[in-house]
Amino acid sequence: MVNYRYLGNSGLKITELTYGNWITHASQVENAQATACVRAALDVGITSFDTADVYANTAAEEVLGEALKGERRESLEIFTKVFWPTGPGGANDMGLSRKHIMESIHGSLRRLQTDYVDLYQAHRYDYDTPLEETMSAFADLVHSGKVHYIGVSEWTADQIRAGAALAKELRIPFVSSQPQYSMLWRVIEDEVVPASREVGVSQIVWSPVAQGILTGKYKPGQAPPAGSRATDEKSGAKFIERFMREDILTRVQHLRPIADELGLTMAQLAIAWVLQNSNVAAAIIGASRPEQVRDNAKASGVEIPAELMTRIDEVLGDVVERDPARTVEAGPRSR
Structure with a gap:
């Protein structure tokens, strides 16, 4: 069964593998298949579920809410996010203004079929709204009981520090950061992780x-497998293209002996690798098939020896992206 970890300096425990439904639910897979994946997650002990109002333009929240219907609410940790537009593109349909936050949480609660979410996350930093306005709105949601904890996604180290300072003044639990992180994408290590440790925030x-690159299924010199994310022009291809380089694909293939030595698949090795970072509370896994969930769950609790962690670094070498400035690129400078 999947292990639990504390989220930030809070008393909240979440499963170190968290099921996420970005791209898949209400998009790549039919609702029945999405529900089967959620059931598989529950079967292996995953109780933490991550979504966002923008995923499939609100439909992903609806699918998750329906899939979890009938489960004991107190035994689940449900996370969602606010920032990106979900309406027709009106002047206030995006961002972290008080208006958009308040309207968005009520829509999310309705779609998720719950009275509260355990973690509500600012999906990006809003340069056009005073941070005080955003954090004050979050505080009102916490104090009303509609949100238990606050988090952010793809914020810089300085933004995390500023948010944490206001959260402390407002007496609300700011506990998490949700960045991209993998063997190949380590931009959080030099600045975001130290800042997060400093203020009591964990990474999810x-x-x-x-994006599937570390499974090893994309081979150098070969076309992407039919039906893979790299061939999905609707959503997946644009996110994976930065990794579809011959030098990256070649080096990833050299990770296979390390995975074999540990008795892991390539995907399990990649997931276990991020969990070696003690500031990581959870790795978000997605799936289009229940068996993927069951396979990925085997990464929970794996300890990779230090010498193999060093070998991974040596194998990947200079194809790893480490520039902290790449975090700023994750969100718009203006809405």
Whole structure:
């Protein structure tokens, strides 16, 4: 069964593998298949579920809410996010203004069929709204009981520090950061992770398998497998293209002996790798088939020896992206 970890300096425990439904639910897979994946997650002990109002333009929240209907609410940890537009593109349909936050949480609660969410996350930093306005709105949601904890996604180290300072003044639990993180994408290590440790925030990382690159299924010199994310022009291809380089694909293939030595698949190795970072509370896994959930769950609790962690670094070498400035690129400078 999947292990639990504390989220930030809070008393909240979440499963170190968290099921996420970005791209898949209400998009790549039919609702029945999505529900089967959620059931598989529950079967292996995953109780933490991550979504966002923008995923499939609100439909992903609806699918997750329906899939979890009938489960004991107190035994689940449900996370969602606010920032990106979900309406027709009106002047206030995006961002972290008080208006958009208040309207968005009520829509999310309705779609998720719950009275509260355990973690509500600012999906990006809003440069056009005073941070005080955003954090004050979050505080009102916490104090009303509609939100238990606050988090952010793809914020810089300085933004995390500023948010944490206001959260402390407002007496609300600011506990998490949700960045991209994998063997190939380590931009949080030099600045975001130290700042997060400083203020009591954990990472809930997305794309630990680098959009599927670290499964090893994409081979150098070969066309992407039919039906893979790299061939999905609707959503997946644009996110994976940065990793579809011959030098990256070649080096990833050299990770296979390390995975074999540990008795892991390549995907399990990639997920276990991010969990070696003690500031990571959870790795978000997605799936289009229940068996993927069951396979990925085997990464929980794996300890990778230090010498193998060093070998991984040596194998990947200079194809690893480490520039902290790449975090700023994750969100718009203006809405």
